[in-house]
Amino acid sequence: MTCRVLDGLWFVQGIAGGSASRVKASSPTGRSSDIRLDGKTVLLTGGNTGIGKETARDLAKRGARIIIACRDMEKGTAAVKELVEDSGNESIIVKKLDLADTKSIREFAAQINDGEEQINILINNAGVMMCPYSKTADGFEMQFGVNHLGHFLLTYLLLDLVKRSSPARIINVSSTAHKMGSINFKDLNSEQSYSSIKAYGQSKLANILFTKELAKKLEGTGVTVYSLHPGAVRTELGRHLNVVIRASFKLFHFFTKSPTEGAQTSIYCAVAPELETKTGQYYSDCAQVDCSRAASNEETAKKLWDVSCKMVGIDWQ
Numbered sequence: 001m002t003c004r005v006l007d008g009l010w011f012v013q014g015i016a017g018g019s020a021s022r023v024k025a026s027s028p029t030g031r032s033s034d035i036r037l038d039g040k041t042v043l044l045t046g047g048n049t050g051i052g053k054e055t056a057r058d059l060a061k062r063g064a065r066i067i068i069a070c071r072d073m074e075k076g077t078a079a080v081k082e083l084v085e086d087s088g089n090e091s092i093i094v095k096k097l098d099l100a101d102t103k104s105i106r107e108f109a110a111q112i113n114d115g116e117e118q119i120n121i122l123i124n125n126a127g128v129m130m131c132p133y134s135k136t137a138d139g140f141e142m143q144f145g146v147n148h149l150g151h152f153l154l155t156y157l158l159l160d161l162v163k164r165s166s167p168a169r170i171i172n173v174s175s176t177a178h179k180m181g182s183i184n185f186k187d188l189n190s191e192q193s194y195s196s197i198k199a200y201g202q203s204k205l206a207n208i209l210f211t212k213e214l215a216k217k218l219e220g221t222g223v224t225v226y227s228l229h230p231g232a233v234r235t236e237l238g239r240h241l242n243v244v245i246r247a248s249f250k251l252f253h254f255f256t257k258s259p260t261e262g263a264q265t266s267i268y269c270a271v272a273p274e275l276e277t278k279t280g281q282y283y284s285d286c287a288q289v290d291c292s293r294a295a296s297n298e299e300t301a302k303k304l305w306d307v308s309c310k311m312v313g314i315d316w317q
């Protein structure tokens with residue numbers, strides 16, 4: 001089977017991407033991608049809907065074994081049924097993972113480490129955006145807890161398996177919203193004051209800082225790491241946006257991407273051969289792009305790493 005995902009799809013650089021121009025979504029070399037993933041295993045968080053489900057669909061069509069990690073088993077089972085039917089790939093499974101609970105993350109990782117022989121591609125995709133103030137089971141602000149700390153701990157717990165599966169890739173789905181955030185070390189959990197948009201920005205900035213620091217630590221291991229902005233994509237992520245903003249997104253439908261289009265940069269980071277020698281970079285519309293200065297600050301990245309270790313109770317040098 002040949003899958004041509006990068007060819008023939010026209011992407012919209014979303015409103016959140018800063019430009020409304022249409023760009024051709026092709027790899028830097030302009031090649032379409034018919035890469036196969038037979039014999040490879042992909043683990044993807046939040047794969048029951050949105051960008052995650054479309055990423056899973058594509059990678060399943062390439063022959064990979066797919067593990068969808070999601071918090072709602074009913075939704076996850078429905079997604080697996082749909083993806084198996086569509087792709088003809090029966091090697092798609094769902095496992096329970098609630099990133100808002102470190103106990104669930106540890107249980108999930110233990111099951112994967114016991115039951116799986118390899119993880120060649122780990123896609124940290126799940127996310128929550130601009131929710132009303134709430135805390136995870138461990139008392140972390142929800143967006144920082146799920147989007148950053150949950151994936152930080154998950155990656156740590158799966159890393160030996162990922163390393164043993166090298167060449168392997170870790171992909172962190174961030175956002176251009178990282179530009180609106182800063183890491184507020186004095187109040188990471190937004191207990192003193194909460195802005196839902198700043199907290200989202202902080203969590204997405206943390207995704208990029210984590211990517212860069214992890215890439216350095218993994219140099220020479222055969223495991224490469226990427227972060228990305230998928231574009232402004234019509235998914236359930238906007239469920240907490242107010243009605244006016246949602247209506248504007250509907251009105252300016254032309255400037256947003258479908259979930260299939262929004263999945264392309266994740267797929268690109270997962271399969272593009274030209275990325276094999278690259279690590280730690282940030283991508284958008286299937287091309288490497290610059291992230292903010294704050295996201296390139298090595299001191300902040302190191303400090304965030306150390307604080308994150310303390311918060312989730314691990315020693316990760």
Ligand SMILES: NC(=O)C1=CN([C@@H]2O[C@H](COP(=O)(O)OP(=O)(O)OC[C@H]3O[C@@H](n4cnc5c(N)ncnc54)[C@H](OP(=O)(O)O)[C@@H]3O)[C@@H](O)[C@H]2O)C=CC1
Binds near residue numbers: 173231
């Ligand atoms: N849509 C967009 O325009 C943009 C999206 N992104 C990023 O893309 C990624 C995917 O988002 P998108 O597909 O749009 O959003 P969706 O809301 O459609 O999907 C998010 C997924 O994350 C899951 N999730 C949320 N909280 C948890 C949790 N505690 N534990 C496990 N899974 C959880 C959701 O599960 P459930 O179905 O149960 O809620 C869902 O499967 C996110 O990281 C987001 O920040 C970045 C920039 C723009």
Ligand SMILES: CC1=C(/C=C/C(C)=C/C=C/C(C)=C/C=O)C(C)(C)CCC1
Binds near residue numbers: 175234239241247250
């Ligand atoms: C909820 C919802 C919508 C909006 C989703 C949006 C607007 C998501 C934007 C996310 C961004 C920009 C994230 C950046 O990191 C639609 C499609 C209008 C349809 C109705 C339901």
